[in-house]
Amino acid sequence: MLNRWLRSLSVRVWVTSVAALAVSLAVLSAVVAYAFNHFPEQMLGRHEQIENAVKIADGLKFDASGRPVSIRLPDKTAWLFEVVPAELKYRVLDAQGNVLLSSNSAERDAPWSVADLETIAGGVQRVHIDGKPYDIMTLRVPHGNAVFYVQTAMSRRLLNAIISQKITPIQIIVPVTILVAMVTFGLTLTLTVYCVLRPLREASKAAASITPRNLKTRLSLTGIPGEITPLIHAFNDALGRLENGFAVQQQFLASAAHELQTPLTLIRGQIELQPDIEDKDLLLREIDMMARQVRQLLHLAEVSESQNFTFGNVNSLDVAQDVVAYLSRKADARQIKLELHSAGNGPSIWADRSALFILIKNILENAINVTPANSTVSVLVDDVSVQIRDEGPGIKDEHLPFLFKRFWRAPDSRHDGAGLGLAICKEIALAHDWRLTVSSLRLGTCFVVRFC
Incomplete structure (x- = not known):
């Protein structure tokens, strides 16, 4: 039973597919884990900084002369800048580096970076502000003929806290997600394999019903995959040749037996009419035995063909x-x-x-x-x-x-x-x-x- 189960095409397809999915998910998980472990800032912290900078740029309000005068931030983002002003700051600068708008206490800070704003725009710099390490994100904001710059500063302490907060649930979610995906895929694949291989099962069932008495049956090509169609054609052709050979054999057997019946009867009659033949009883016995064998051959030919039964x-x-x-x-x-x-x-x-x-x-x-x-x-x-x-x-x-x-x-x-x-x-x-x-x-x- 176990060997039959292991040789099953359905089981092989199922095991191969599930194994392939498991390997793929394992490799993907390993890549993600490696990225999070070795580049956590790029994977998680940078996203927060970029998102904050974009929100500030989108929330800028300009006066008639094209100068930024205020910032309208989403409630959650504004709340973050208010709650941790020492850890999360922003500034809006003009092209010369003058501070136009800023978060609480950020206006009192010295310039965060001495580098040219145009040069560092779109990137992140690691600097020290008041002796504390920060990551500075600079975003270029063109408006009319003028260019402004949005800078966000996130302390390394806050950045590490955010990364730790995000990585912890990921370590739980990833294994659970993989397990759920494997179970769901396994159950779905079982139904898929069952449906896909149904034509093969029906063909196998039809082939099993073919006997020497049922050689006229042919396997249907309905629903058969293209890869299996040549095999079904070859099987049907072999059945045709087998049916023809079997029919020829039965016809020869019946014809030979029928043709022998009459000569044997005539020979027996001739022997009975000859009184001077020696060992007449032995000859008659041999002829009767041959006649009996011929009758049995006729019976065998008849019962070997289902259409001969009534x-x-x-x-x-x-x-x-x-x-x-x-x-x-x-x-x-x-x-x-x-x-x-x-x-x-x-x-x-x-x-x-x-x-x-x-x-x-x-x-x-x-x-x-x-x-x-x-x-x-x-x-x-x-x-x-x-x-x-x-x-x-x-x-x-x-x-x-x-x-x-x-x-x-x-x-x-x-x-x-x-x-x-x-x-x-x-x-x-x-x-x-x-x-x-x-x-x-x-x-x-x-x-x-x-x-x-």
């Missing part, structure tokens, strides 16, 4: 009675008693009456052949089966696997035959979906035909 409601007890009556003379000649027992009136089954007759006849005839004189062969018919028991020497265990093979005869067999009788029985049972079993008894053998 199904209808059949009473198995009536058929068994007909067989017993048909073989009663042979049983009497061998001093064997035939007994027919029934549990009720016998079931009505859906079958070909002639085929059921041949099946019971072949088994019962074999039972008569192997049973010694002054013994009994019994036939039991109940609602679900027909059982035939003899009192012969039984069947060796090593012979059981070959019992229903065509032309096989036991090495110690003492009666004439071609080894086709039980093969015919097996073909009939397969055509009707019956179970044909054999078991050795303390004395003799029991054959059972189960109808369900």
Whole structure:
């Protein structure tokens, strides 16, 4: 069961896809973790500074002469500059570096940077203000023909606090997000693989239903992926060749058997009319055996083709009675008693009456052949089966696997035959979906035909 599960295409696709996702997420997580651990300021702190500078630039209000006179900030941003004025500051400068607007206490600071404003615009500088380390963000703001500059200063202490506050939840969110993504992807992929591989399962199911009796079936190409279509075409072509070869074989078998039947009858008649032929009885016996083999070949050809059956409601007890009556003379000649027992009136089954007759006849005839004189062969018919028991020497265990093979005869067999009788029985049972079993008894053998 485990090997079958491991060889499953669905499982392989699922495992491969989930493994690929897991590796991709692991690599992405490693890259993100490396970036946060080695460049936390660039990943988190810079974003805060840039965002503050942009908000200040967007909130600038100018007078009629184009000079900035006030700043309108969002409540949250304004609150931050008011709450921690020593850690977070801003200034609005003109092109000469004169302070035009500033946050609380920032106007008293000395110039934050001695570098040219145009040169440092768009970047971040690390400076000291009143002996404390700060990061300065400078943003160029053109307005009309004039150019102004917005600078924000964030202390290293506040920057580290912001980074620490943001990294802590990220360390929890990332693993949880990966786990949820893996579970969701695994469940979704299961349904996806099931839907994608449905045409292959249906094709496999159709292929499993193809038997020597059902060679006309072809696998459908509906919904089959393009990569599998050539395989389905090749399989259907192979079925066509197999069907043709099987039909030719059956036609040859039937034709040969039919053509041999008439010459054998004529030969037997000629021998019977010649009184001076030596060993006439031996010749007649050989001809009868050949005729019997020919009849069995005809039966085998017939039961190997499902279209040769005519199904209808059949009473198995009536058929068994007909067989017993048909073989009663042979049983009497061998001093064997035939007994027919029934549990009720016998079931009505859906079958070909002639085929059921041949099946019971072949088994019962074999039972008569192997049973010694002054013994009994019994036939039991109940609602679900027909059982035939003899009192012969039984069947060796090593012979059981070959019992229903065509032309096989036991090495110690003492009666004439071609080894086709039980093969015919097996073909009939397969055509009707019956179970044909054999078991050795303390004395003799029991054959059972189960109808369900």
